Structure formats: C-alpha cells, structure tokens
Amino acid sequence: MIELKSSAEIERMRTTGRFVAQILTEVGELAQVGVNLLELEQHVRGRIRDRGAQSCYWDYAPSFGNGPFRNVICLSVNDAVLHGLPHDYALRDGDVLTMDFAVGIDGWVADSARTVIVGTPAAEDLRLVHATEEALEAGIAAARPGNRMGDVSAAIEAVATGHGYPVNTEFGGHGLGRTMHEDPHVSNKGRAGRGLKLRAGMTLALEPWFARTTDQIVLDPDGWTIRSADGSRTAHSEHTIAITEAGPQVLTERLG
Template sequence: MIELKSAEEIRRMAVTGQFVGELLGELSGVAAVGVNLMDLEHLARRRIKERGAESCYWDYAPSFGRGPFRNVLCLSVNDAVLHGLPHDYVLQDGDLLSIDMAVGVDGWVADSAVSVIVGTPDPADLKLIEATEVALEAAIAASQAGGRLGDVSNAIGEVARSYGYGVNGEFGGHGIGRTMHESPHVSNDGRAGRGMRLEPGLTIAIEPWFCRSTDKIMYDRDGWTIRSADGSRTAHSEHTVAITDSGPQVLTRRPAQVAGSAADTTENPAAAS
C-alpha cells in the first residue's frame, strides 16, 4: 500500500531530511586519509543520539544479509557499492567511499547517500561519482506530479548509458515515510511514460548507483556488502524526494554539496569529535 503524505507530514519528513543532510555533510568532511571507518560509524552514532533520532539500519533484518545489521551507517569502499559493513579499515589515499544512512525523527524517516574520494582523486572515479549525481538530479527533475514512475527510472538509465555505464536492476530506490522501505520500488532503469502515476504526497528515495565496468554484483561473506563482480570501482548517490503540485521537493540536501573529494590529511578528527 502506498501512503500519500500531507503537506504537514512532508514538512516533518523535511526536518528529518535536514538532519540527515547535515550529518552526511559532516561525515563527508571528516572522511580523510588515516581515518578509520569505525571512527565515522561512532561519530554518526553520537550525532544520532544527541539529536534524539533513531537509526533505521540498527537491527534491520531483511531477507538478504546475515543476521540483524548492527550499525547506523553503510560504508562502502572502492568496489563495494551498497550495504558495506563498517569495520576496522583505515582510509587510504585515493579510496572511493560511499556513505549511506537513514534515520527517523519523531516517527518520520529520511534516507540519503553520497560518494566521495579520499585524498588524491582518480579522474575515472570523479567521472563515476559525477554520473550518479547527474543521474540523481535528472531523476529528481523527472519526479513531477502527473508523470509516471517510469519517467524517473528512465532518467537514471539514460544518464548511465550516456556515461558508458551499465545498470543493475536488483537494487534501486523505494518509497519512504513512516518506515525506511515502503512501496513503490524505484528502479534505476525503465521506460518513460510507464508505471504508476506520480501523485502529490508521494515520497520516494531515489538512489542511482553504478559500477565502472560491469552491471553484475557479488556479496561478501558477511552477507551484506555488495561489490562489483569484476572488482571495478563503484559509486552511489541518493536523496529523499517529495512529489508536490509545485514540483519535486528534495528533503535531504546537504548544507554544501560535496565537491567529490575529501580533504587529504593524516589527522583523525572523528576520533576527537
């Protein structure tokens, strides 16, 4: 069942979205050479607790995965693209890091993701991140009341192909609101003019993700972390969006959009935060 939200309910989701955007912006700035992934995880835990929010990831136990998820972030490095488990890994120069998070505040949820390069950027990685961001903006622009869900999916697929990337259809975006995953599924490829009609009050998480040289994926032994099947680099971008009569409303914008490269430093600000 799809629940359309009122203007007041979208406003309350936007409060959550602002927190998510601010925290993702902070985490992206902290991610640097010499920072351990667990420092990012623990920083996020502190910020969520300080806000009185609740992580949607903690104890999440879908049909995939191995046991309940016991972290508040998905941290995916290099060839990992989705559901990366935070673990004892120190970020290296040139790493491509995707940070994904979803939280609830006062019963309303927002979900967002960003990919950044730590230290020295590889132009091919910058292109890959750019493709996900351009695809996300194209999909947001296509999220118009009276349009079709296929318009959103098609926008993502067309951008992927224009950059020379394939699209994997196993994981995509989703409805969101009172819980992290609601109907409908938002595929990362589709046919324009097809699918359900987009009505005001629909809230969706749009999340294009691409692998550099394959559209196939594989799972780590942890049952969670999803990687490109050929070991190529990956990137992931996501926003929570509300369909309104006046156009799409992005609920998870960050205070300053990430430029694609995190600061190169050996200092560990997360540990001291």
C-alpha cells in the same frame, strides 16, 4: 500500499532530512587519509544519540541480508557500493567512499547517500561519482505529478548509458515515510511513459548507483556488503524527495 503525505507530514520528513544531510556532510569531511571506518561509525552513533533520533539500520533484518544489521551507517569502499559494514579499515589516498544513512525523528524517516573520494581523486573516479549525481538530478526532475515511474527510471538510465555505465536492476530506490522501505520500488532502469502514475504526496528515495564496467554484483562473506562482480569501482547518490503540485522537493538537500 502507497501512503500520500500531507504538507505537514512532508515538513516533518524535511526536518529528519536536514539531520541526515548534516551527518553526511560531517562524515564526508571526517573521511581523511588514515581515518578508520569504525571512527566514522562511532561519530555517527554519538550524533544520533545526541539528537534523539532512531537509526533505521540498527537491527534491520531484510530477506537479502545476514541480519540483524548492527551499525548505524553504511560505509562502502571502492568496489563496494551498498550495505557496507563499517569495519577495521583505515582510509587510503584515492579511496572511493560511499556513505548511506537513514534515521527517523519523531516517527518520520529520511534516507540519503553520497560518495566522496579520499585524498587525491582519480579522474575516472570523479567521472563515475559525477554520473550518479547527474542521474539523481535527472530522476528528481522527472518526479512530477502526472508522470510515470518509468519516466524517473528512464531518466536515470539515460544518464548512465550516456556515460557508458551499465545499470543493475536488483537494487534501486523506494518509497519511505513512516518506515525506511515502503512501496513503490524505483528501478534505475525503465521505459518512459510506463508504470505507476506519480501523484502529489508521494515520498521517494531515488538512488542511482553504478559500477564502472559491470552490472553484476557479489555479496561479501559478511552477508551484507555488495560489490561489483568484476572489482571495478562504484558510486552511489541518493536523496529523499517529495512529489508536490509545485514540483519535486529534495528533503535531504545538503547546504553549503
């Protein structure tokens, strides 16, 4: 079931979204050469506690994971792209780090992800990261009342194809609001003009993610961390948005 949100409820999600955006900005700045992933996890735990927020990840136990999840942020490095478990790893020069973070505040959830490059960036890694950001922008622009879900998916796919990146369809975006995962599913690949009709009040997490040379994935022995099957590097960008009569609104927009 898809729950349409009122303007007041969207504003409450925006409050959560601002906190999510701030945390991703902080972690991105802290992610320097030599910093351990566990240090980043501890920083985020403290910020959640101080804000009185509720982690959407702690105790999360979906069918595809080796639950329950016992961290508050997903940190995925290089060929890892989704659900990366923070572990004893010191970041190295040139590492590609994806940070994915979701919390609830006063009963309303926001979810966002960004990929940063630690230290000295390689040109091909920058291109991959920028492609996910461009695809996210294209998907957001298509998320308007009267359009179809396929318009959003096709817009994301078109950017990936234009850059020469294959698209995996096993994991994509989703609805959210009172919980982290709600209907509908939002594929990163689709046909324009097809699928669910978009309506004002829908709130979605759009999250294009690409691997450089494959659309196949493998799962780590930890039961959570998802990697590109061929070891190629990956990137992931995500925002929580609200569809309104005035157009799409980004609720996790990062300032500055």
